[in-house]
Amino acid sequence: MQTKAVIINQYGNKEVLEEGTVTLPELGEHQVLVREKATSINPIDWKLREGYLKQMFDWEFPIILGWDVAGIIEKTGSAVTDWKVGDEVFSRPDTTKLGTYAEYTIVDDHLLAKKPANISFAEAAAVPLAGLTAYQALFDHGKLEKGQKVLIHAGAGGVGSFAIQLAKEAGAYVYTTASPKNHDLLQTLGADEVIDYHTTDIKDVLKDIDLVFDTIGGETQNDSFEVLKENGRLISIVGEPDQDKAKEKNAEAKGIWLQPDGNQLSKLADLLEKGKMKSIVGSTFPLSRKGVYDAHALSETHHAAGKIVISID
DSSP states (O other): OOEEEEEEEEEGOOOOGGEEEOOOOOOOOEEEEEEEEEEEEEEEHHHHTTTTTTTOOOOSSOOOOOEEEEEEEEEEETTOOOOOOTTTTOOOOOOBBBOOSSSEEEEGGGEEEETTTTHHHHHHHHHHHHHHHHHIIIIITEEEEEEEEEEEETEEEEEEHHHHHHHTTTOOEEEEOOOOHHHHHHHHOOOOEETTTTTTOOHHOOOOOOEEEEEEOOOHHHHHHHEEEEEEEEEESOOOOOOHHHHHOEEEEOOOOOOOOOHHHOOOOOOHHHTTSOOOEEEEESSSSHHHHHHHHHHHTTTTEEEEEEEOO
């Protein structure tokens, strides 16, 4: 079948975004067709658009960007048993050239989770990539435990806002960095101390941090080693940390890449359903060339609070 989508036919700036129609492959036996209600923007989307990831993903054009979806199952593959037509679901689908800036997308059944009934499709679409990234960084890689101290950089961002809530739910003491305009929001999400990175150097106010979750890189990442305790952990989603600095602290430091995981997403769904976690949608745009163009422009500022969502009628 065919789907309308926002696509790219070459790498480049926002001007390469265009509206088009793409033919989807036949459903695999363990796949479902989702009629999309919403998707969301992640920085990896425009990094891929600009060509930074073409060595990693050697795809032919056209490419549909986007790796978050919330919607309704329209069709199921022959071996799908846990899902049926009409189910409301959300997912971080497998990484393919047929992404989610589209009216329809195909998702492997093991990567689906049931959309909580108490949140909107927009709120659900904001969760998968950012929420799973936060979960895996803190727990799978960061080994965060109750009573430990964690520093989460850029707490107001999509990933940071989920990380704060997950860390607090796990019983950690949560420090985060943010602009003053976002301090109240982050305290309502569970941050114990919010640091204004414009006026305060983390090296002056923090020490003996068990885990640093780095979402910024560069100097911020380098400074973070100085606030780590001996044998602490630094987990980054923006590149491989300096191993010489890690050795000085006997720290574990690594860059990670998200693994789509339907079971973990179901854990996040449970927290959302019980009101123990909120999905913060900062801005919403329509699925159109202009809508995606404006959404990418906002994401590229690195100052969007919460998640940027694309609504699909």
